[in-house]
Amino acid sequence: MILLFLSGGLFLGWSLGANDAANIFGTAVGTKMVKFRTAALVASVFVILGAVISGAGASHTLGKLGAVNAIGGAFMVALSAAFTVFWMTKLHLPVSTSQAVVGAIVGWNFFSKTQTDYNSLIKIVGTWVFSPILAAVFSALLYILLKKILKVWKLSVFRLDVYTRIALIVVGAFGAYSLGANNIANVMGVFVPVSPFPDIVIGNFTISSVQQLFFLGAIAISIGVFTYSYKVMKTVGTGVVKLTPQSALVVVLAESLVLFLFASKSLHDFLISHHLPALPLVPVSSSQLVVGAVLGIGIIQGGRNIQFKTLGKIASGWVTTPIIAALITFVALFFLKNTFDIEVYKETPAVTQNEITINNDSSLHKVHEYKINEFCYLDDYSKNKMGEYK
Amino acid sequence: MLFKKTKSLEEKFNKFLNLTSESAMIFFEGVKCYLHKENEEFENYLAKLIKLEQTADALRREIETVLYEKTLLPEARGDIFELLEDLDDVINQTEETLLEFSIEIPQIPEKYNEHFTKLTEYSINAVNQVVKASRKFVQDPANVEHNIHKVYFWEKEADRQSEKLKREIFRDESIDKVSRRFHLRYFALHIDMVADLAEDVADKLTIYAIKRSI
Numbered sequence: 246m247i248l249l250f251l252s253g254g255l256f257l258g259w260s261l262g263a264n265d266a267a268n269i270f271g272t273a274v275g276t277k278m279v280k281f282r283t284a285a286l287v288a289s290v291f292v293i294l295g296a297v298i299s300g301a302g303a304s305h306t307l308g309k310l311g312a313v314n315a316i317g318g319a320f321m322v323a324l325s326a327a328f329t330v331f332w333m334t335k336l337h338l339p340v341s342t343s344q345a346v347v348g349a350i351v352g353w354n355f356f357s358k359t360q361t362d363y364n365s366l367i368k369i370v371g372t373w374v375f376s377p378i379l380a381a382v383f384s385a386l387l388y389i390l391l392k393k394i395l396k397v398w399k400l401s402v403f404r405l406d407v408y409t410r411i412a413l414i415v416v417g418a419f420g421a422y423s424l425g426a427n428n429i430a431n432v433m434g435v436f437v438p439v440s441p442f443p444d445i446v447i448g449n450f451t452i453s454s455v456q457q458l459f460f461l462g463a464i465a466i467s468i469g470v471f472t473y474s475y476k477v478m479k480t481v482g483t484g485v486v487k488l489t490p491q492s493a494l495v496v497v498l499a500e501s502l503v504l505f506l507f508a509s510k511s512l513h514d515f516l517i518s519h520h521l522p523a524l525p526l527v528p529v530s531s532s533q534l535v536v537g538a539v540l541g542i543g544i545i546q547g548g549r550n551i552q553f554k555t556l557g558k559i560a561s562g563w564v565t566t567p568i569i570a571a572l573i574t575f576v577a578l579f580f581l582k583n584t585f586d587i588e589v590y591k592e593t594p595a596v597t598q599n600e601i602t603i604n605n606d607s608s609l610h611k612v613h614e615y616k617i618n619e620f621c622y623l624d625d626y627s628k629n630k631m632g633e634y635k
Numbered sequence: 636m637l638f639k640k641t642k643s644l645e646e647k648f649n650k651f652l653n654l655t656s657e658s659a660m661i662f663f664e665g666v667k668c669y670l671h672k673e674n675e676e677f678e679n680y681l682a683k684l685i686k687l688e689q690t691a692d693a694l695r696r697e698i699e700t701v702l703y704e705k706t707l708l709p710e711a712r713g714d715i716f717e718l719l720e721d722l723d724d725v726i727n728q729t730e731e732t733l734l735e736f737s738i739e740i741p742q743i744p745e746k747y748n749e750h751f752t753k754l755t756e757y758s759i760n761a762v763n764q765v766v767k768a769s770r771k772f773v774q775d776p777a778n779v780e781h782n783i784h785k786v787y788f789w790e791k792e793a794d795r796q797s798e799k800l801k802r803e804i805f806r807d808e809s810i811d812k813v814s815r816r817f818h819l820r821y822f823a824l825h826i827d828m829v830a831d832l833a834e835d836v837a838d839k840l841t842i843y844a845i846k847r848s849i
């Protein structure tokens with residue numbers, strides 16, 4: 246039964262692996278610089294590592310937006326998001342898993358009459374706009390840097406080929422790690438508060454419930470990579486944007502850096518501890534990062550070939566995808582609750598930062614535990630404030 | 636493993652460029668020997684060039700097979716493949732022209748020796764420059780242009796020399812038969828064609844270099 250409920254997330258994971266792995270290895274495989282088997286293996290291993298080691302940060306932000314407190318609800322949120330992605334892809338509409346999941350969570354909030362945390366929502370939506378711009382800036386800078394390095398190094402065509410292949414695999418591994426860390430929140434984030442797994446303790450080593458959940462989600466992503474991404478990689482590598490392997494390397498590196506910046510809690514904490522501005526940990530769309538990164542190179546090359554229509558499509562996706570996902574989720578939750586009588590949310594007193602209730606119900610306990618964990622992410626000012634309340 | 640394969644491929648490519656350059660030198664020496672009626676030496680050079688052309692063919696096929704079988708240089712191999720084919724055409728042209736000298740034994744009046752020597756020299760200068768440009772293309776594509784303009788220079792010089800030679804041949808009263816004039820023009824044309832083929836390679840190298848400018 247638990248697996249059935251998780252299937253919504255696992256399906257989302259599969260489609261993420263099938264589609265988004267192409268954003269990391271598409272050009273490398275499409276141009277035959279890297280064999281598909283190598284790419285799939287590297288992508289799978291590093292997606293799993295990224296998800297399990299660094300996946301918590303972005304999931305936490307999604308949890309702030311709306312902590313889905315019943316597994317039936319989490320199932321429908323994930324399934325609705327997956328259906329939105331599937332349906333919009335079929336209709337050739339621009340779509341992002343991150344945006345679909347956020348829309349679905351907001352849909353759940355409306356259905357369960359839970360207050361949506363608008364601060365988190367604004368933070369997330371702001372990130373969608375900001376992340377492709379950041380990818381464009383990174384790729385432009387990296388492109389200039391690579392050009393300068395190649396000018397100094399004067400590598401022969403033969404050596405450049407070898408180094409580019411190795412770099413594509415290394416950067417691809419980093420990209421897959423960052424994708425796992427950032428996007429596992431989309432796949433399994435909604436299940437975090439209702440995770441059915443107990444912690445596993447092996448000696449001094451503990452595999453937390455959330456890590457097990459993320460591992461399962463990452464396995465689904467890996468299956469997606471192995472079973473379906475080849476076709477997408479071929480299309481990305483040869484059909485959509487024609488890039489040289491070196492430009493592709495820049496694009497993937499820029500994309501990976503942005504994914505990592507929006508996923509790494511360690512980096513986030515490091516920046517905060519050094520009083521530097523830190524980026525919010527939010528799941529972002531790897532597809533839109535790729536478009537941003539390609540655009541960055543386009544601008545450096547003199548602004549030729551910039552498809553403003555594509556940019557317009559992306560911007561429209563920021564609005565349409567969450568709205569469609571929210572509507573589908575709302576209707577689906579209504580259907581699940583009233584037709585199958587499945588619990589999709591639990592009535593809870595509003596949990597706020599200064600009001601933490603104790604409840605014996607295990608899933609609710611997890612929600613509260615999750616909320617308490619949020620405390621760890623608050624800045625010093627908020628912590629002091631909370632101290633005052635205590 | 637990948638480094639080893641690439642190193643071996645790079646060595647083979649350089650060897651092919653050396654053969655192209657060597658074919659031009661043998662061609663030049665062969666033509667000079669023919670003009671100075673050093674028949675034995677001429678036949679030796681011809682035999683050398685035929686052997687070199689066969690070696691170059693085998694090496695080209697070997698490189699092309701490795702490129703495709705081991706999926707090396709997937710992005711550049713189309714250009715490398717074409718470059719090898721075009722350079723091979725240059726080698727073939729030198730070999731065929733020298734062979735035609737041996738078969739047709741054109742009667743070249745001594746006063747044209749200098750013209751033919753100059754024409755051959757300009758043509759092989761174009762070949763040597765295109766070999767340098769090809770080497771530059773694989774080493775440092777961004778700066779290939781510096782060598783390419785020299786190819787164009789020598790090709791134009793060869794054209795000018797060829798035209799001058801042909802004009803003189805057709806105005807030469809001492810050559811009584813038109814067929815003989817045609818015959819001499821034919822050899823001027825074929826020597827000049829070596830430079831034309833070098834120019835074709837240079838044109839393509841320019842495009843390849845633009846494609847490589849990331």
